[in-house]
Amino acid sequence: MYAGRKDCITRGSVKKQKRLLVDTIGNLYDRFLSEHEEKVSYAAFCKLLPFCVVLPRLQDRETCLCVNHENMQFLLDVEKRRIDYLTT
Secondary structure, eight states: OOOOOTEEEEEEEEEOOOOESSSSSHHHHHHHHHHHHOOOOHHHHHTOOTTEEEEEOGOSSSSOOOHHEEEEEEEEEHOOOOOHHHHO
């Protein structure tokens, strides 16, 4: 779920907060078929997604993906792996 108050979608007179899709639609469709006995086509499955569920987009991020910040994240990941390696 988005955190901001302005991150809402309105369809008709129904207003709901945006929710991010954290997995691909194909994976969700496969999981649905394995857990339920109903047969639904992929196209129908995509149409039946709630309108408030959206795919993540780069424009919706509230943080940047610049080289400086990505490099810092890379350094933190490497340091964490190094510490984990030394403690085992």
